[in-house]
Amino acid sequence: MHLDLPIEELKRYQGINPKPSDFDQYWSEALAELNALSLDYEVVEADFRVEGMTLYHLTFTGIGGMKVHTKWAKPHQPTGQAVVMFHGYGVDSGDWLDKVAYAKEGIHVFAMDCRGQGGLSEDTIVTIGPTVRGHIIRGLKDKDPKNLYYRAVFLDTAQLIKIMQSMKDIDPNRIGSYGQSQGGALALAVASLVPEIKKTYSVYPFLSDYKRAWEMDVTNSAYEELSFYFRNVDPLHQFEEETFLKLGYIDLRHLAPRIQSDVIMVTGMRDNVCPPSTQFAVFNHLITKKTHRLYPEHGHEHIPHHADEAFQFFKLL
Template sequence: MHVDLSLEELKVYQGKNPKPDDFSSFWKSGLEELDIISTNYELVEEDISTKYAKCYHLYFNGVGGARVHAKLVKPIKEIATGQGIVMFHGYSVDSGDWLDKLAYAQAGITVLALDCRGQGGLSEDTLVTTGGTLRGHIIRGLSDTDPQNLYYRHVFLDAVQAVRILKRIDGVDPNRIGTYGQSQGGALAVASAALEPSVKHVYAVYPFLSDYKRAWEMDVQNSAYEELAYYFRVFDPTHKEEEAVFSRLGYIDIQHLSERIEGSVDWVIGMRDHICPPSTQFAAYNKIKSKKNMTFYYEFGHEHLPNHADDAFKKFLTIL
């Protein structure tokens, strides 16, 4: 039983959400804004450090002047390999515990784990915008006439800045950087690699933030995209602005960014995923032009996928 299109249809699916005509200039402007922001950072050591790694709270100034937080786990010089990974977390939570980062550090890999602004971690959200924020971050800034005030524009740029900062960390080879995340984190792993193409490898697990119109057409109120239904119910119940809404969402749709990725990509998908439906993911995956591989979990949805974390660990060790 399919929860979405058949696999044959998915393999050729190209997405439904429109791409704004000025998409390229929109992100060019965003990156130019980022270029003038310092990549300096502040470190505060955490007392969980071990004999083979040091743990730090890292703070940097993001777009809009936000103070953005990340966890940094740095292997000691004697075991450092020069490899580095930026980790991104799922929707609404935070960068997680130190333990999984320490596992990478034990193997000599430096890890930077971002807290998305305004979510469950320590990062600030300084975005000033018009309109409501009912039940989620996708719609934050959606009623604003200026798409530069979309919440996820700022988060995508934070993700790029995190990659750039990791490249500056002592002992890290800037040509051996990977990105890794699940759901929202998977989307940021894709977006950051698309906007910072020096990323060598992406490991994305059932990414969010793709093909919004397709998600809305499906069982949207039982998915991660449910806030779109609430947005229309409250702010546009007769859908007079439907075309403009989905066009604006196109700026923060990873399917329109994924073709820019130059590094290799591992993509992990649950074929019974009702939260981030397979078609929304294939819309982005099918546009990737670099070397790529998709791993299918046929009987799984948006949940723990056994063995994938071990696979990611091995891939980063060998590819970076």
């Protein structure tokens, strides 16, 4: 029994969420706004000690003046390589342990807290409409799509890369991006906005093909807030077309063709949280060197051996 479309259909699937006509202009203007920001940042040494590296809390100012927090594992004998890590939905940048393994190899690691989720990054953005039950819907009621929550988060990821590229012992062309679920989405998003990123490892990415996710068992998936939004804000679906068109600005499948990094994507074929079709919609739009690891028996859960593969992948940055 298929959770989603049959595999041969998935390999051809292109997605159904609409793309705004001014999509490219939207992101060009967003990046121009980002370029006006200072690359200044503050660091405070962490109270965690590991031989061969120094661990820091790094804070920078993102779009809208928000303070964005990042963990930084700085190796004492750097190779010039760096990896940026992004976390899953609603949590934070995690413990130091997985960062330490990379830093032991001379690789800088940066792990960003998304605004207003489980970590230390601020979120004082003012939007119209709901502020509960999820971040996909933040800003959907605003007339201006620039107020979408994930526009700001995507730009935070790009700002962090720019800061990393400005550091003297990091080669700006030897940076990789890595994450799972929301983190997998951000690993792809930042690669689409910063073409110098060399390698991307994305595990069951979120934030794509919203209309397809809504048409499936949406109330039991990571996209359940779409149902909440329609039930409470637009119960007659009078603005359904407008809603999904606006979500198109933050749809990864529309950003995917911009990615130039080598990509490994991991998909559990029984994933009912981020359905496989929403992930294939992204993978099938990638026009760079790409590999898709398919796990027939796994869902949105721990995927065996993927972290080891990612580690080896990034060692060759």
